[in-house]
Amino acid sequence: MDTTERHPPRIALIAHDRKKATIVELAREFAPVLRQCSLCATGTTGSRIAAETGLDVERMLSGPLGGDLQIGARLAGGQVDMVIFLRDPMTPQPHEPDINALVRACDVHDVPCATNEASARMLLSLIATRHGLTVG
Numbered sequence: 358m359d360t361t362e363r364h365p366p367r368i369a370l371i372a373h374d375r376k377k378a379t380i381v382e383l384a385r386e387f388a389p390v391l392r393q394c395s396l397c398a399t400g401t402t403g404s405r406i407a408a409e410t411g412l413d414v415e416r417m418l419s420g421p422l423g424g425d426l427q428i429g430a431r432l433a434g435g436q437v438d439m440v441i442f443l444r445d446p447m448t449p450q451p452h453e454p455d456i457n458a459l460v461r462a463c464d465v466h467d468v469p470c471a472t473n474e475a476s477a478r479m480l481l482s483l484i485a486t487r488h489g490l491t492v493g
């Protein structure tokens with residue numbers, strides 16, 4: 358994870374529909390941390406986070422239209438340090454190959470990828486600690 362001083366942590370935020378309320382809640386809770394990060398997101402996730410928390414989020418295409426792939430390409434180019442991807446394990450997604458490609462890219466490039474709320478909390482707490490911030 359490249360969170361050295363050269364640039365703020367670059368975090369991608371993604372959530373499937375049934376996990377969007379959770380990612381918005383996480384973003385709200387960790388807003389003091391995330392405000393110091395460079396954020397990008399798939400389209401609908403980014404819109405919701407920006408609208409409901411006021412965080413500045415760069416929005417890609419919506420996931421089913423290629424947003425996961427755009428984030429994956431950026432990650433493969435070394436421009437994403439961490440991925441929070443709250444997947445819905447109970448609902449088939451039309452763009453499953455894109456989702457697998459993004460998670461695989463995280464493994465190929467050894468980029469931390471939290472795919473559930475508990476692991477997302479751990480990663481965000483780690484970032485908070487590194488920046489000397491308290492959350493809550």
Ligand SMILES: O=C(CO)COP(=O)(O)O
Pocket residue numbers: 371372373374398399400401402403418419420421424425456
């Ligand atoms: O489908 C997604 C990730 O696979 C998320 O896309 P949206 O944020 O555009 O809903």
